[in-house]
Amino acid sequence: MVIQTDTYQRIVDSAKDLMYARSYADVGVAAICDHARVKKGSFYHFFTSKQELTLAVLDTYYADYKNNIINIAFSSTLKPMERLATFNKLVIEFQQDIYSQTGHIYGCPFGNLATEMATQDEAIRQKIGHLFTKLQQLLHNTLQEAMDNGDIEPIDPDATARALLAYIEGTMMLAKTHNDPTVLQQLLPAGLQIRIPTTN
């Protein structure tokens, strides 16, 4: 027999929205079930635990992120450094939209969950670690291409990619803390200037 209902996805989608708006701990299984119009017993037919759901939520976060931001910004029709600028633009627009609708800056869904759960749940921490590594590789490849094209001076592309990721995440966190989208507008574009030179 094949899957025949959309219950699984409704649960994941509800959890994704609720946990992003609030936090892992603040969103209970009951609240997720209510939002998804699903009974708790049905929830535990699809998931063995809240943790397992959260791992599935992370996949959906990433799929959304890839469809709505990565695939557009990191298009091969753009020059490498233009991709990074487009990425910044899309991130700012996304956060600005949420801010207009909710009055709150939500920040990065991966960063939020990692910060809350890293010392508590090893599986969740590792999963987010892998996702960050994938983002880092994307930035690395882009910087490498910019170097190869002579668009930027020679740098350490790996260290610079990690630094850029750290800068993006830190900017998101500051914007969330100040609940102010202009923080993103003022800081994110400057990230393109970050360079870590090769150490010889």
Next chain:
Amino acid sequence: MVIQTDTYQRIVDSAKDLMYARSYADVGVAAICDHARVKKGSFYHFFTSKQELTLAVLDTYYADYKNNIINIAFSSTLKPMERLATFNKLVIEFQQDIYSQTGHIYGCPFGNLATEMATQDEAIRQKIGHLFTKLQQLLHNTLQEAMDNGDIEPIDPDATARALLAYIEGTMMLAKTHNDPTVLQQLLPAGLQIRIPTTN
């Protein structure tokens, strides 16, 4: 009558340690009371709510931070950019110590709490926002002094200070997510190269 016991401080200290190691939501009032060897009724003699305690905890976080890191690194006996390098060194040592003792990178106590609570609790969000602003001003003054001394080229000291703070916080978050102190060693020193030029 004057305060005659150390109960208040035992509660704050316990909450500080537990919340830093775990999270706001994962540390209940009962756990804090157990750790502080205090009964719950006594807790509510000193605090009207868990939120009020958390605001007090933030003050203690900051006092510790100032005593152990800021006052040492930002000593006027050091040249401006040396202060930032010393700050990096002390932060790395602090996180490395915790990692050696617990096997976990805890990250920044302010960033952790802000990320978890910013959309949930306005008072906590604002308090951390103010603390970040204070740190930003410290960085600003240091960069300004470096500029005035001619140690660095002219930049936008305010934007650069905010960018540096974002970079530090993002680095802490990545190190926590990868649970790896070497992330700090590799990334933090490069933060001193961050420059945001003045926009004319």
Next chain:
DNA sequence: GCTTGACTTGACCGAACGGTCAACTATAAT
């Protein structure tokens, strides 16, 4: 020595937590 008020104690509250389960319905495959 008595009063005052800071502090402590332990029992208690309703609500919410994550999770379980037996019974039931509906549907796909034979």
Next chain:
DNA sequence: ATTATAGTTGACCGTTCGGTCAAGTCAAGC
């Protein structure tokens, strides 16, 4: 038409949550 199983339902579990409260202890101030 029957069977097997995917999916649903609602009641229920023990535990913990943040918070309350009446009663009691204890020491400082008069």
